[in-house]
Amino acid sequence: MKLERLRQSFEELARFTDDGEGINRLAYTETERNARDFLMKQLELAGLTVRIDYAGNVIARREGRSPDLPAVATGSHIDSVYAAGEFDGTAGVLVALEVMRSLADEGVETEHPLEVIIFACEESARFGASTLGSKAMTGRLDPAYTRSLTDKNGITLMRTFEENGLDLDEVHLAERFRDEIKAFVELHIEQGPVLEKQEAAIGIVSAIAAPIRFHVHVGGTADHSGTTPMDYRHDALLGGAEIALAVEKAALAELAYGTVGTVGVFSIEPGAMNVVPGAADLYVDIRGTNLESRQRVVDALATAVNDTAKKRGLNIWMDEMSREEPVQMDSKIVAELTAICEEKGVTCLKMPSGAGHDSMNMASLCPTGMIFVPSQDGISHNPAEYTSMEQLMVGAKVLRSFMLRQANVL
Amino acid sequence: MKLERLRQSFEELARFTDDGEGINRLAYTETERNARDFLMKQLELAGLTVRIDYAGNVIARREGRSPDLPAVATGSHIDSVYAAGEFDGTAGVLVALEVMRSLADEGVETEHPLEVIIFACEESARFGASTLGSKAMTGRLDPAYTRSLTDKNGITLMRTFEENGLDLDEVHLAERFRDEIKAFVELHIEQGPVLEKQEAAIGIVSAIAAPIRFHVHVGGTADHSGTTPMDYRHDALLGGAEIALAVEKAALAELAYGTVGTVGVFSIEPGAMNVVPGAADLYVDIRGTNLESRQRVVDALATAVNDTAKKRGLNIWMDEMSREEPVQMDSKIVAELTAICEEKGVTCLKMPSGAGHDSMNMASLCPTGMIFVPSQDGISHNPAEYTSMEQLMVGAKVLRSFMLRQANVL
Numbered sequence: 005m006k007l008e009r010l011r012q013s014f015e016e017l018a019r020f021t022d023d024g025e026g027i028n029r030l031a032y033t034e035t036e037r038n039a040r041d042f043l044m045k046q047l048e049l050a051g052l053t054v055r056i057d058y059a060g061n062v063i064a065r066r067e068g069r070s071p072d073l074p075a076v077a078t079g080s081h082i083d084s085v086y087a088a089g090e091f092d093g094t095a096g097v098l099v100a101l102e103v104m105r106s107l108a109d110e111g112v113e114t115e116h117p118l119e120v121i122i123f124a125c126e127e128s129a130r131f132g133a134s135t136l137g138s139k140a141m142t143g144r145l146d147p148a149y150t151r152s153l154t155d156k157n158g159i160t161l162m163r164t165f166e167e168n169g170l171d172l173d174e175v176h177l178a179e180r181f182r183d184e185i186k187a188f189v190e191l192h193i194e195q196g197p198v199l200e201k202q203e204a205a206i207g208i209v210s211a212i213a214a215p216i217r218f219h220v221h222v223g224g225t226a227d228h229s230g231t232t233p234m235d236y237r238h239d240a241l242l243g244g245a246e247i248a249l250a251v252e253k254a255a256l257a258e259l260a261y262g263t264v265g266t267v268g269v270f271s272i273e274p275g276a277m278n279v280v281p282g283a284a285d286l287y288v289d290i291r292g293t294n295l296e297s298r299q300r301v302v303d304a305l306a307t308a309v310n311d312t313a314k315k316r317g318l319n320i321w322m323d324e325m326s327r328e329e330p331v332q333m334d335s336k337i338v339a340e341l342t343a344i345c346e347e348k349g350v351t352c353l354k355m356p357s358g359a360g361h362d363s364m365n366m367a368s369l370c371p372t373g374m375i376f377v378p379s380q381d382g383i384s385h386n387p388a389e390y391t392s393m394e395q396l397m398v399g400a401k402v403l404r405s406f407m408l409r410q411a412n413v414l
Numbered sequence: 415m416k417l418e419r420l421r422q423s424f425e426e427l428a429r430f431t432d433d434g435e436g437i438n439r440l441a442y443t444e445t446e447r448n449a450r451d452f453l454m455k456q457l458e459l460a461g462l463t464v465r466i467d468y469a470g471n472v473i474a475r476r477e478g479r480s481p482d483l484p485a486v487a488t489g490s491h492i493d494s495v496y497a498a499g500e501f502d503g504t505a506g507v508l509v510a511l512e513v514m515r516s517l518a519d520e521g522v523e524t525e526h527p528l529e530v531i532i533f534a535c536e537e538s539a540r541f542g543a544s545t546l547g548s549k550a551m552t553g554r555l556d557p558a559y560t561r562s563l564t565d566k567n568g569i570t571l572m573r574t575f576e577e578n579g580l581d582l583d584e585v586h587l588a589e590r591f592r593d594e595i596k597a598f599v600e601l602h603i604e605q606g607p608v609l610e611k612q613e614a615a616i617g618i619v620s621a622i623a624a625p626i627r628f629h630v631h632v633g634g635t636a637d638h639s640g641t642t643p644m645d646y647r648h649d650a651l652l653g654g655a656e657i658a659l660a661v662e663k664a665a666l667a668e669l670a671y672g673t674v675g676t677v678g679v680f681s682i683e684p685g686a687m688n689v690v691p692g693a694a695d696l697y698v699d700i701r702g703t704n705l706e707s708r709q710r711v712v713d714a715l716a717t718a719v720n721d722t723a724k725k726r727g728l729n730i731w732m733d734e735m736s737r738e739e740p741v742q743m744d745s746k747i748v749a750e751l752t753a754i755c756e757e758k759g760v761t762c763l764k765m766p767s768g769a770g771h772d773s774m775n776m777a778s779l780c781p782t783g784m785i786f787v788p789s790q791d792g793i794s795h796n797p798a799e800y801t802s803m804e805q806l807m808v809g810a811k812v813l814r815s816f817m818l819r820q821a822n823v824l
Contacts, residue, residue: 008720024491058677093594115468125437126752179717193523194640194641194644195588195638195640195641196637196641196642197637197641197642197643198641198646201646211659212417213640215640216745217687227606227607227792227793228605228768228769228792228794228795229674229676229699229768230605230606230623230625230674230699230701230767230768230769230770231604231605231606231608231767231768231769231792231794232606232607232674232768232792233606233607233669233674233771234662234665234668234674234675235607235666235669235671236606236607236608236611236667236792239662239676241658241677241680242659242662242677244655245654245656245659247657248651248652248655249652249655249656249659252652252720255644256591256644256645259643259644259645262643263751264639264640264642264644265644266639266649266688266690267651267652267691268685268686268687268689268690269682269686269687270651270680270682270685270691271685272679272680275679275681276678276679277627277678277679277681277697277699278676278699279678280676280678281678281680282679289639289640289686289687289688291639291640292768318574345758357640357641358638358639358640358642359638359639359640359642365493382637382638382641382646384638384639384641385638406775412811414636
């Protein structure tokens with residue numbers, strides 16, 4: 005594998021972007037199609053057979069000696085959020101391309117076929133819905149839901165499919181079957197600070213955390229801030245502040261389980277210098293890979309809501325907005341990736357993924373794993389997102405080794 | 415004095431309002447001019463001589479036997495905030511009118527002249543600057559500052575003065591002299607819950623609190639809320655929450671002094687469900703009539719800023735936006751108002767005013783006091799603002815008695 009060729013791949017792909025700071029390559033846009041077509045050409049040049057499925061996923065196949073055996077697959081996505089960096093999703097696709105190029109360079113043959121998948125619409129940035137391509141591939145797409153999706157310009161997903169030469173009514177045909185894929189491993193940037201802080205080169209994902217989300221509304225009384233004595237107040241901001249701190253405290257107690265709790269949205273009414281805040285709205289995201297641990301934080305939130313309402317004479321309600329279940333990675337794949345790192349002297353860390361990925365869906369179809377490479381300062385979804393080519397090459401080495409072992413190199 | 419006539423005055427004045435919920439009678443508008451002209455007519459009918467000064471204040475004078483003696487004055491304002499109630503300011507003006515009408519009814523003569531003043535532009539709602547009329551009357555108006563003022567439609571105060579037949583360059587001529595006024599007492603609604611909760615009919619203001627205001631900026635790190643472990647975070651919302659709660663705790667400890675501390679504005683960035691808040695901005699208002707008590711709350715805020723910055727690895731700064739000094743009411747006037755209440759069997763409470771009033775400025779010119787009447791539920795600056803006619807009549811009785819005593823009724 006060649007570091008300089010990998011670097012060139014990133015440079016070439018970064019040219020496919022709409023105007024704006026950083027990378028803007030939103031799902032199902034012309035810009036993303038052009039990037040996809042460029043990559044399909046590169047995969048063909050590396051000897052793969054390339055097709056686009058009914059959801060717009062690219063499936064590139066490197067035939068094995070036994071074409072009837074299930075494929076060993078890897079992949080990620082090339083669509084981005086607004087003002088994105090160059091590595092989220094892209095890393096997994098371009099490293100996979102580099103692995104395929106190296107196999108072509110060396111004339112390697114495998115027993116099982118290999119696959120590189122470029123998933124469509126992983127990011128929710130355009131349609132408010134994430135991992136549409138991998139959901140379609142794993143039969144997890146709700147038809148009624150997909151028909152309701154529109155982007156911020158009012159363009160429906162239905163119409164967008166047409167612009168891409170696809171038909172939303174046929175998207176169920178993208179579903180694949182259990183015996184088609186032997187194993188799927190996605191390489192991705194960590195998007196967090198753990199590998200860098202712990203000085204590990206590779207993260208081996210044990211499970212993908214899933215969020216429960218709540219809307220908490222705090223109702224108080226909007227009094228004059230000069231004329232209302234402190235002991236007559238029902239200050240909604242202060243009630244909200246106590247709840248936010250209680251979520252933090254509960255999540256800190258679950259540090260060993262990696263459970264996290266965040267109040268990411270917090271707004272108050274009326275928000276005037278001389279008025280005691282009369283209402284506060286908090287949006288709370290609690291996620292983890294251990295369901296019991298996650299539930300303890302949810303319970304602590306509910307307790308804080310009750311205690312604060314009683315103590316401060318506030319009217320507080322909490323509404324569960326969504327609840328998703330964590331996804332375990334395949335334990336044999338985790339073990340094999342760990343063994344590969346040990347053999348190659350690569351420092352690695354078993355860790356949960358706090359963010360969602362296409363692998364969440366693929367895990368319902370076939371044994372699935374993930375390889376994380378470090379993110380500088382933990383920054384992601386930002387033009388400052390950075391992983392060095394050297395770090396990516398370590399990931400490429402582990403991914404290549406895993407695929408060849410699984411595919412029984414001859 | 416006649417309760418029904420007072421009620422009718424409120425009904426008549428409430429008709430002078432622009433469109434919108436509640437009362438909308440902003441300073442120096444045509445609507446306020448029409449209301450002013452109506453009241454000037456009523457004051458003339460009650461036997462007063464009425465003029466408008468260089469700032470747009472109305473000065474209505476009921477001559478005394480000794481015209482050269484200083485006047486005993488009362489008054490308030492008739493301009494309102496947006497979506498106001500019917501009582502803020504208006505109560506002091508219409509009660510004064512009723513007192514004057516009763517003196518005319520009874521043919522009462524006084525040694526000292528009496529005055530009813532309708533101050534211009536008490537509310538900051540239109541130009542972002544409050545008590546302009548009483549500032550002008552007491553020589554406290556900064557010319558450069560007034561020339562910089564514009565309303566939200568971009569209309570300057572300069573141009574507004576012209577529309578009112580006034581000249582901003584001549585506003586200094588509105589200044590009055592120390593020997594013109596013997597005493598000034600303003601009747602006003604409390605705008606807070608204390609009188610109602612303590613079941614007192616009258617509040618006698620001991621001092622008017624003044625705010626110190628701070629902008630506190632909390633700088634943290636906007637990390638991915640799924641991928642950043644709890645112990646790697648620098649969450650600006652949580653830092654801000656701790657500071658807001660520290661302000662409350664410090665102000666609660668000053669309950670005996672009536673000092674209050676409020677975070678009325680609190681906003682976070684970026685405010686997304688899956689991002690740890692990277693910045694928070696708090697606007698803090700700390701006010702009281704006791705300077706040492708107020709300073710203890712300011713010190714507690716500064717301590718909380720330092721402690722939170724250190725503990726959470728946040729970058730926090732605080733900026734003092736403004737600092738005003740509390741104003742003591744004249745102790746002899748407080749004593750006389752108290753004596754009047756006792757004589758008349760009116761329950762009264764000596765209390766600070768948490769809100770600012772024209773009396774703050776008048777106190778620099780002459781001995782000044784304030785009479786508060788209760789506000790239902792403490793609500794003000796709101797269409798639900800309410801004080802009953804019976805409660806206002808108690809205030810009228812105390813005000814009339816005070817004015818006649820001071821003016822040496824014959």
